[in-house]
Structures are given as C-alpha cells and as structure tokens.
Amino acid sequence: MDYFLELFLGGLTRGSIYALIALGYTMVYGIIELINFAHGEIYMIGAFTALIAASVLAIMGFGPVPILFLAMLLAILYSCAYGYTLEKIAYKPLRHSNRLAPLISAIGMSIFFQNYVLLAQTSDFLPFPSLLPEVPFLEPYAYIIRSSEIFIILTTLVVMVLLSLLIRFTRIGKAMRATAQDRTMAMLLGVDVNRVISVTFVIGSAMAAIGGVLIASHIGQINFYIGFIAGIKAFTAAVLGGIGSIPGAVLGSLVLGWTESFATGYISSDYEDVFAFGFLVLILIFRPAGLLGKTAAQKV
Amino acid sequence: MTMRKLFTLDEIKKSLLVALWFMVLTFPILAVRVNPIYKVVEWRWHNLLMVGIGAFLLSFPWRYFQGHGKPPEKSAAAENQALKNSKILLWRRHPWVRLCAVVLATGLVLSFPFLFSSYQVNIMTTALIYVVLGLGLNIVVGLAGLLDLGYVAFYAVGAYSYALLHLHFGLSFWLCLPIGAGLAALFGILLGFPVLRLRGDYLAIVTLGFGEIIRLVLENWNEFSQGPSGISNIPRPGLPGIEMSLNASSIFLYFLMIALTLFTILVVSRLRDSRIGRAWLALREDEIACQAMGIDKTRTKLTAFALGATWAGMGGVMFAAKTTFINPASFTFLESAIILSIVVLGGMGSMLGVILSAFILILVPEYLRAFSEYRMLIFGAVLVIMMVFRPQGLISNVRHRYRFEGLKTPPEELG
Numbered sequence: 001m002d003y004f005l006e007l008f009l010g011g012l013t014r015g016s017i018y019a020l021i022a023l024g025y026t027m028v029y030g031i032i033e034l035i036n037f038a039h040g041e042i043y044m045i046g047a048f049t050a051l052i053a054a055s056v057l058a059i060m061g062f063g064p065v066p067i068l069f070l071a072m073l074l075a076i077l078y079s080c081a082y083g084y085t086l087e088k089i090a091y092k093p094l095r096h097s098n099r100l101a102p103l104i105s106a107i108g109m110s111i112f113f114q115n116y117v118l119l120a121q122t123s124d125f126l127p128f129p130s131l132l133p134e135v136p137f138l139e140p141y142a143y144i145i146r147s148s149e150i151f152i153i154l155t156t157l158v159v160m161v162l163l164s165l166l167i168r169f170t171r172i173g174k175a176m177r178a179t180a181q182d183r184t185m186a187m188l189l190g191v192d193v194n195r196v197i198s199v200t201f202v203i204g205s206a207m208a209a210i211g212g213v214l215i216a217s218h219i220g221q222i223n224f225y226i227g228f229i230a231g232i233k234a235f236t237a238a239v240l241g242g243i244g245s246i247p248g249a250v251l252g253s254l255v256l257g258w259t260e261s262f263a264t265g266y267i268s269s270d271y272e273d274v275f276a277f278g279f280l281v282l283i284l285i286f287r288p289a290g291l292l293g294k295t296a297a298q299k300v
Numbered sequence: 301m302t303m304r305k306l307f308t309l310d311e312i313k314k315s316l317l318v319a320l321w322f323m324v325l326t327f328p329i330l331a332v333r334v335n336p337i338y339k340v341v342e343w344r345w346h347n348l349l350m351v352g353i354g355a356f357l358l359s360f361p362w363r364y365f366q367g368h369g370k371p372p373e374k375s376a377a378a379e380n381q382a383l384k385n386s387k388i389l390l391w392r393r394h395p396w397v398r399l400c401a402v403v404l405a406t407g408l409v410l411s412f413p414f415l416f417s418s419y420q421v422n423i424m425t426t427a428l429i430y431v432v433l434g435l436g437l438n439i440v441v442g443l444a445g446l447l448d449l450g451y452v453a454f455y456a457v458g459a460y461s462y463a464l465l466h467l468h469f470g471l472s473f474w475l476c477l478p479i480g481a482g483l484a485a486l487f488g489i490l491l492g493f494p495v496l497r498l499r500g501d502y503l504a505i506v507t508l509g510f511g512e513i514i515r516l517v518l519e520n521w522n523e524f525s526q527g528p529s530g531i532s533n534i535p536r537p538g539l540p541g542i543e544m545s546l547n548a549s550s551i552f553l554y555f556l557m558i559a560l561t562l563f564t565i566l567v568v569s570r571l572r573d574s575r576i577g578r579a580w581l582a583l584r585e586d587e588i589a590c591q592a593m594g595i596d597k598t599r600t601k602l603t604a605f606a607l608g609a610t611w612a613g614m615g616g617v618m619f620a621a622k623t624t625f626i627n628p629a630s631f632t633f634l635e636s637a638i639i640l641s642i643v644v645l646g647g648m649g650s651m652l653g654v655i656l657s658a659f660i661l662i663l664v665p666e667y668l669r670a671f672s673e674y675r676m677l678i679f680g681a682v683l684v685i686m687m688v689f690r691p692q693g694l695i696s697n698v699r700h701r702y703r704f705e706g707l708k709t710p711p712e713e714l715g
Contacts, residue, residue: 078325085321089684090687097692098691103504105688107683108641108687110680112677232512236509239502273516
C-alpha cells in the first residue's frame with residue numbers, strides 16, 4: 001500500500017508539473033492553432049534564470065526565503081519576456097501564412113534557444129539548489145512523499161485556481177475566450193487580438209517558469225536539454241486531454257503522470273516514455289480528439 | 301517603407317529600444333556565469349555589448365524587409381500572365397538551355413569524386429541521402445499533407461534492418477536494400493492504421509511519439525539491438541568478386557547514391573502525376589471533397605505513409621552502409637526536424653526545391669565546421685528567418701496547369 005501511495009503521489013507531482021507546461025501549449029493552441037514547440041525552452045530558460053539568480057543572491061548573502069521569492073520572481077519575469085519576444089519574432093509575422101510555416105519557425109526557435117543556453121552557459125548538468133522549504137512533520141513519511149512534492153502539488157493547485165479565475169472573471173479572460181472561439185468575430189467586436197495573443201504567451205510562459213523552478217528544485221539538477229523532453233511530454237499531455245481545452249490539459253497531465261509513475265513502478269523504468277506515447281496512441285485510437293476535446297463538426 | 305525613411309530619428313530610436321530590450325533579455329544567461337560548486341560569479345559584459353550592437357544593426361533590415369516580404373496579392377489571371385512571361389520559366393523551357401544544363405550537371409556529377417577528396421565525396425553522399433529522405437517525406441507532407449514528425453523512425457528501421465540482418469544472417473547489402481525498404485513500408489502502414497482518423501496536429505504528436513518509441517526500443521532492448529552502444533562493422537556495399545579499397549568503396553557508394561537519387565526522382569515524379577498522386581493532392585486540399593469524389597481515403601493515406609517510408613528505409617540502408625556503424629543516437633527527433641525543414645524550406649511539394657534545400661541544409665553546416673560550436677544556433681536562426689521572410693519556401697510549388705492552345709502544342713506541364 002505504501003508503495004502504491006508513493007507511486008500515486010509521485011505521479012501526481014509529475015502530472016502537476018506537466019500541467020503547468022501543458023496549459024501554455026493548450027492556451028496558445030486554443031487561440032492561434034499553433035504548436036508552440038519552443039514552449040519547453042521557455043521553461044528551461046526559466047529554470048536557468050532561477051539558478052543564476054539564486055546563486056548570485058546566495059553569494060551576496062541573502063537568506064533562503066528571499067532567495068526563493070526573488071529567484072522565482074525573476075524566473076517568471078524573464079520567461080514572460082522571452083515568451084513575448086518569441087511570439088513577436090517567430091510567430092506574429094507568420095500569422096497569415098500556411099500552417100506548417102509557424103511550426104518550422106517554432107522548431108527553429110527551439111533549436112536556437114537550446115544552443116543559446118548551451119553556448120552561453122554550459123552543456124553539463126548544473127546542480128540546482130533546493131529552494132523549496134522542508135516541512136518537519138513530514139519527516140517520518142519521507143519514503144512516501146517528500147515535502148518538495150507537497151509544495152509542488154499545492155503551488156500547482158493555487159496556480160490552476162488563479163488561472164481559472166482569470167479566464168472566467170476578468171476582462172482579458174473574456175477576450176481570450178472570445179478569441180479562442182472565433183478570432184475574426186472577436187476582432188470585429190473590438191477585441192485587440194494581438195494583445196490577447198501576447199497575453200496568452202506571457203501567461204503560458206509564467207506558468208512554464210513556475211513549473212521549471214519547482215521541478216529543478218525538486219530534482220536538483222538542470223541542463224540545456226530539459227526543456228525539450230518536458231515540452232514533448234507536456235504537449236503529449238495536452239493532446240491526450242484534447243488540445244485547446246484547459247481542463248483537458250490538466251486531466252491529460254495527471255493521467256500521463258500516473259501512467260508513467262505506475263508503469264515505471266510496476267513494470268520497467270527503461271520504457272517510461274514508451275508507455276507514455278503508447279498510452280497516447282491507445283487513447284487517440286478510441287477518442288481521436290483527446291479525452292475532453294470536442295470533435296468539431298466540419299463545415300463543407 | 302523606403303530606404304530613406306529607414307534612418308529617421310524615429311526609426312533610430314526604435315532600434316535603440318530594441319537593442320536595449322535584447323540586452324535586458326539576454327542579461328542573466330549571456331552575461332552571468334556562475335559556478336555553483338566554487339561559488340564564483342563571472343561577469344561577461346562584453347557579450348552584452350555585442351548583443352546590443354547586433355540587435356541595433358539587425359533591427360533595421362528586419363523592419364525594412366518585413367514590409368517587403370509579403371508579395372502583393374495578385375489575381376489569378378495576373379498570376380497566370382506573370383507565369384507565362386516569367387523569364388526563368390521561359391528560359392527553363394528553352395531546349396538549348398535544358399541540354400546545356402543536363403550536360404553540365406552530368407559532367408559535374410560524374411567527375412566530382414575524381415576532382416575532390418574522399419572527404420568531400422562522403423559529404424556529398426550524405427547530402428544525397430538527405431535528398432532521398434526529403435523527397436520521401438515530401439510525399440507524406442508535401443503531397444498528401446499529412447504532418448509527420450517521426451519520419452526518422454523509418455530511417456532507423458532501414459538502417460537497423462541492414463545492420464541486424466547482416467549481423468545475424470550475413471545477408472548482403474543488395475539483398476538488404478529491398479528488404480529494408482519493404483520493412484520500412486510495413487512500419488509505415490503499421491503507423492498509418494491507428495492514425496487514420498486523426499487530424500493535423502494530433503497526427504503530428506502521434507508520429508513524433510512513434511519516432512521516439514522506435515528510438516527508445518532500440519536504445520533499451522539490448523538483446524535485440526545491442527542498445528546504445530550500437531552495431532559496428534557493417535560492411536560497405538561491393539560488387540561480387542571485386543576487392544575495393546576504402547577510397548574506391550566510398551566512390552562506389554557515391555555513384556550508388558546518385559543512382560538511387562535519380563531513381564527516387566524518377567519514381568516520385570511519376571507517382572506525383574499518377575492517379576494516386578493526384579488523389580494525394582486532393583486529400584491535402586480538402587478531405588471531405590476528396591471523399592465525395594469517390595477517393596478511398598484510407599487507401600490513399602496508407603499508400604502515402606508506406607511509399608514515403610520506403611525511401612526512408614532505403615536511405616537508412618545506405619546510411620548504415622556508409623557509416624559502417626549505427627546507434628540509436630543517430631535517429632533523434634532533431635533528425636526528423638531537419639528532414640521536415642528540408643521539405644518546408646524547399647517549398648512543399650516542389651521537387652526541385654526539396655533537392656535544392658537538402659543540399660543547402662546539409663552542405664552549408666558541413667562547411668561551417670569552422671564555427672562548429674555555432675552551427676546549430678545558426679541552423680535554428682536560419683529556419684526562423686527563412687520562414688519569416690519566405691514562408692512559401694525556396695521554390696514555391698507551381699500548380700499543374702493544363703492548357704489547350706490549339707492542336708499543335710500538347711498540354712503543357714509547368715513546375
């Protein structure tokens with residue numbers, strides 16, 4: 001039972017991180033129908049910014065709590081700035097071209113960012129300081145759940161709630177929903193679509209940065225390649241849930257997290273990714289639009 | 301925007317802001333390097349200065365070409381007229397020009413291995429493998445419009461079928477070439493079946509996942525594929541009864557690859573103009589209309605996957621024969637991305653464009669080895685820049701037009 005619980009909570013932690021990244025994919029897809037392949041790189045840049053900020057602050061003699069907050073804040077700010085710039089350079093000029101052009105541009109950006117960090121920093125794994133606080137009363141249960149895992153799950157929960165409030169109740173949230181439904185119509189009704197797209201990228205990047213800092217701190221090391229793998233997984237999760245659907249992305253992430261956790265725990269750890277992708281194919285055979293995706297009727 | 305307007309005070313101010321933005325943006329990653337073990341910070345202000353100057357200078361051409369990048373909307377008739385009068389097309393159709401080009405190309409291709417070192421010949425062989433891969437993927441993506449992000453899986457199937465069949469059963473290259481192609485086609489159908497119902501982007505992720513599954517299985521199933529350490533001592537192809545030196549065999553491989561490339565060009569162009577090829581085009585343009593016209597969607601998609609994969613399989617066998625050593629690291633997603641970039645950069649569906657872009661994308665990075673560190677950085681940037689300024693690719697695909705111009709001239713084919 002303990003082992004099951006450990007795997008269950010491990011899967012939940014994994015799924016939470018995937019969800020934070022997958023939301024960025026799904027929101028961007030919902031609005032401009034683009035697979036933002038460089039999204040994982042934003043997450044990686046967030047983690048790197050946090051690492052650099054934390055190290056510099058530690059040398060300057062700050063305490064652990066201000067370091068956590070400042071590093072997180074800087075990571076979010078920088079990821080947002082990168083996400084915003086990415087959209088302006090690589091996607092905005094391509095908004096009216098064929099569907100594959102932005103995809104290639106996204107792949108190009110992804111390769112560019114990876115090599116930018118590789119050249120500017122290092123190709124080695126860098127140790128990441130454990131920024132997340134330890135909770136003492138969990139000590140006896142450490143073999144089931146670590147306090148950083150609790151921290152990740154709770155943070156994700158808070159971010160999800162904030163995001164759904166933002167989308168449901170604010171002006172920009174309403175504009176986002178309108179743009180996702182019908183961009184031309186939203187434009188006709190006076191929604192500044194360019195601004196909505198920028199804001200979507202910024203929000204997605206902020207969540208990716210939070211995920212990046214949390215997971216880096218949990219695992220304890222990062223390199224320039226983490227963004228690619230996490231990005232692919234999160235994208236898988238978004239598709240699993242039905243791309244474009246926000247609850248779908250969360251559900252898909254959790255399902256993917258549990259699949260991986262249980263499969264590696266009970267079967268074999270070598271084939272973790274094979275299980276993830278195999279499960280995706282299996283789901284898509286029976287539900288071609290993902291778990292919560294709607295099969296849009298095609299107009300002729 | 302005219303040239304004169306580019307350097308007004310306003311524009312300069314804009315560029316300064318861009319430069320400042322990029323300096324802020326790149327500050328933590330480019331200017332600071334921490335060594336977390338020794339707790340030292342290294343400040344690299346000169347990098348920041350370079351970014352600032354670079355961004356300032358580049359922002360002018362960026363804005364200038366942005367305005368010019370999009371061709372003005374032309375009516376169909378005007379476009380038709382322009383095509384008819386297009387110098388290049390007229391020139392390309394001139395029989396003397398064609399003859400000269402063919403003679404020149406043949407001469408160059410035949411004399412290449414004797415004029416250049418075997419290093420150059422090897423690079424050229426690699427480029428030709430990518431031409432074949434590009435043309436193969438062009439069937440799936442360019443003609444049938446099915447976005448495939450896991451094409452490298454079939455390449456791996458081809459390479460591993462040669463390596464393993466030789467290792468266990470001692471089968472020769474000549475036998476493995478068709479077997480590799482056939483196995484790749486089989487895998488193409490295997491992948492095709494579950495994804496038949498999926499639309500565009502769902503298809504993309506499933507094919508990507510398929511590519512990763514193949515690679516991971518090859519990496520982890522040690523008893524089958526010898527895992528990450530790979531398979532070595534794969535023989536180069538030869539002719540029965542002739543011993544070849546290393547140099548001679550790489551020249552032989554080069555000519556073999558030329559033959560395979562010509563064969564590919566021939567088959568793919570015949571396929572494109574065939575009944576099934578037109579069914580692919582119809583499928584790409586509109587699935588529903590295509591079904592309404594009585595085209596079997598399932599069969600059309602499966603043949604696209606299978607025929608596309610066939611070329612990857614042959615390319616894989618050639619690759620294994622050329623490098624004599626393969627391991628799963630050669631078949632990552634990056635490889636798929638490069639092949640897809642070849643197709644899209646060349647201009648989807650345009651064969652000449654695909655061939656041209658395969659040469660550019662493979663040869664240029666090879667010759668940029670001097671800046672080997674910056675190779676992939678430049679590659680990524682070029683992809684973005686090409687897409688921003690020329691999203692239709694190097695040579696945009698000219699639609700077939702059938703014209704009736706009296707009885708003397710037969711229906712003409714452009715493109």
